[in-house]
Amino acid sequence: MSDRPKIELHLHLEGAAPPALIRDIAKRKRMDIGGIFDAQGNYSFIDFWHFLKVYEAATSVLLTPDDYHRLTLAVLEQSAESGVIYGETFLSPDFCGGRDVGAWREYLHAIREAADQAERQMGITLRGIITCIRHFGPDKARETARCAAETAGDWIVGFGIAGDELSGKPKDFAYAFDMAREAGLRLTAHAGEWGGPQSIRDCLTDLRVERIGHGVRAIEDLALVDQLAEDGVVLEVCPGSNVALGVYPNWRAHPIGQLYDRGVKVTISTDDPPFFHTTMKNEYARLHEAFDWDDGVFEKLTRTALDAAFCDADTRKSLLKRLEPGHA
Numbered sequence: 668m669s670d671r672p673k674i675e676l677h678l679h680l681e682g683a684a685p686p687a688l689i690r691d692i693a694k695r696k697r698m699d700i701g702g703i704f705d706a707q708g709n710y711s712f713i714d715f716w717h718f719l720k721v722y723e724a725a726t727s728v729l730l731t732p733d734d735y736h737r738l739t740l741a742v743l744e745q746s747a748e749s750g751v752i753y754g755e756t757f758l759s760p761d762f763c764g765g766r767d768v769g770a771w772r773e774y775l776h777a778i779r780e781a782a783d784q785a786e787r788q789m790g791i792t793l794r795g796i797i798t799c800i801r802h803f804g805p806d807k808a809r810e811t812a813r814c815a816a817e818t819a820g821d822w823i824v825g826f827g828i829a830g831d832e833l834s835g836k837p838k839d840f841a842y843a844f845d846m847a848r849e850a851g852l853r854l855t856a857h858a859g860e861w862g863g864p865q866s867i868r869d870c871l872t873d874l875r876v877e878r879i880g881h882g883v884r885a886i887e888d889l890a891l892v893d894q895l896a897e898d899g900v901v902l903e904v905c906p907g908s909n910v911a912l913g914v915y916p917n918w919r920a921h922p923i924g925q926l927y928d929r930g931v932k933v934t935i936s937t938d939d940p941p942f943f944h945t946t947m948k949n950e951y952a953r954l955h956e957a958f959d960w961d962d963g964v965f966e967k968l969t970r971t972a973l974d975a976a977f978c979d980a981d982t983r984k985s986l987l988k989r990l991e992p993g994h995a
Contacts, residue, residue: 670750670948671750671951671962671965671966671969672750672751672752672969672989672990673749673750673751673752673935673947673951673969674751674752674753674754674934674969674972674973674976674986675746675751675753675754675755675935675936675937675947675972676754676755676878676901676903676934676936676972676975676976677755677757677880677881677903677904677905677934677936677937677938678742678746678754678755678756678757678936678937678938678939678940679756679757679798679829679938679939680735680738680739680742680756680757680758680778681722681725681726681729681738681759681762682722682938682939682940682941682942683742683745683746683756683937683939683940683941684725684726684729684738684741684742684941685741685742685745685941686704686708686709686710686725686941687708688737688738688741689725689728690704690708692728692729692734692737693728696728696730698727698728700724700725700727700728701724703721703724703725709941709944710725710941710942712942714912714913715861715912715913716831718912718942719802719830719831721942722939722942726762729762732773732774732776732777732778733777735763735774735777735778735781736777736778736780736781737781738781739777739778739781739782739785739793740781740784740785742756743781743782743785743789743791743793744785744789745940745946746791746947747785747789747790747791748946748948749946749947749948750947750948751791751947752790752791752792752986752989752990753791753792753793753794753973753976753978753982753986754791754792754793754794755793755794755795755796755824755825755976755977755978756793756794756795756796757795757796757797757798757827757829758775758778758795758796758797758798758823759797759798759799759800759811759829760774760797760810760811760814760815761799761800761803761807761811763775766807766810766811766813766814768813768814768817768818771814771817771818772817772818775795775818775823778795779822782822792978792982792986794822794823794824794825794976794977794978794982795822795823795824795825796823796824796825796826796827796855796977797811797812797814797815797818797823797825797826797827797847797852798811798826798827798828798829799811799812799826799827799828799829799830799840799843800828800829800830801828801829801830801831801832801834801835801840801857802830802831802834802835803830804835805835805839805840805842805843808828808840808842808843809842809843809846811843812826812842812843812844812846812847813846815846815847815850815852816846816847816849816850816852819847819850819851819852821979823852824852824853824977824978824979825852825853825854825855825977826843826844826847826848826852826853826854826855827854827855827856827857827876827880828840828843828844828856828857828874829857829880830857831861832857832858832860832861832862832866833861833862836869836873837856837858837866837869837870837872837873837874838869838873838874840874841873841874844874844875844876848875853877853878853977854874854875854876854877854878855876855877855878855879855880855903856870856874856876856878856879856880857879857880857881858870858879858880858881858882859879859881859882859883859884859885859902860880860881860882860883860884860909860914861914862884863884863887864884864885864887864888864891866884867879867882867884867885867891867895868891871900877900877901877975878900878901878902878903878975879895879900879901879902879903880903881902881903881904881905881908881909882895882900882902882903882904883902883904883909883914883915883921883922883923883926884914884922885902885926885931886922886925886926889929892926892929892931893929895926895931895932896929896930896931896932899932900931900932901932901933901934901971901972901975902926902931902932902933902934903934903936904923904926904933904934904935904936905935905936905937905938905950906918906921906923906935906950906953906954907937907938907940907943907944907945907949907950907953908937908938908939908943908945909921910943911942911943911944911945912943918953918954918956918957919957919958921957923954923958924957924958927964927968932971932975933968933971934968934971934972934975935947935950935951935954935968935972936950937950951965966990969990970990973986973987973990
């Protein structure tokens with residue numbers, strides 16, 4: 668199961684940075700990033716809100732387009748090792764040029780160059796979803812949406828929102844989402860991780876997104892679960908992340924199995940894999956152990972992810988061929 672080709676829809680580029688890469692860049696730049704690693708050299712945090720601080724500290728060393736070129740190659744190498752053939756990554760102009768469109772274009776060029784190199788050398792395809800940061804506020808989200816609108820196209824394919832889910836309300840960010848929608852971008856939003864079922868309802872109503880990042884706490888409202896199933900809303904589920912952050916105590920307690928059984932379109936992703944000591948291979952293996960899912964289930968989840976991907980039709984068709992049995 669863990670060796671099969673995989674599609675990943677929920678991956679934060681900076682959050683996937685290998686700790687060794689961040690330490691090396693910090694050392695080269697003589698930057699003190701405040702002891703964010705444990706004795707074994709892994710990222711160290713106490714809870715979700717501390718995780719956000721550690722995440723931003725790690726990201727603070729990534730100051731140039733070249734840094735992001737290195738980061739993208741390192742992340743895609745890790746993904747390819749887990750059998751990922753297509754991924755969508757969240758990119759934040761907040762961290763790449765301070766939401767200045769001109770500077771953002773330079774960062775994006777470096778990221779795309781690295782992605783093209785990885786596709787040639789490793790056979791993994793990447794697309795970008797520009798993401799505003801919820802706890803940075805609606806005004807900065809508008810600036811981020813402007814960056815998204817200016818660079819929307821065949822590679823920047825979506826727009827979303829991440830960060831502290833308890834900060835503000837989805838409707839506060841409606842303008843930014845409207846701007847992205849008008850630019851032809853497809854929409855997703857983090858919800859139902861910390862904010863509960865109502866946060867999912869609010870994102871669907873106020874932001875009109877077609878995918879929900881996480882969304883697992885929908886299980887607390889079975890009417891909402893049935894609505895998600897009926898409307899075909901896709902959940903970008905990151906079980907290892909949810910367990911590592913204490914949303915659920917263990918893999919068997921995670922609701923992905925119940926959501927799947929009730930007809931919700933669920934997919935599997937890693938979120939911020941080195942922070943949560945996971946990989947896509949690990950996610951597959953742990954889900955098999957927890958729910959006894961077989962190849963048939965994982966094949967269905969992969970097809971769900973491919974159908975929900977924001978890429979163009981030609982890319983989807985090419986990826987579909989690679990999922991066919993016996994494809995070399």
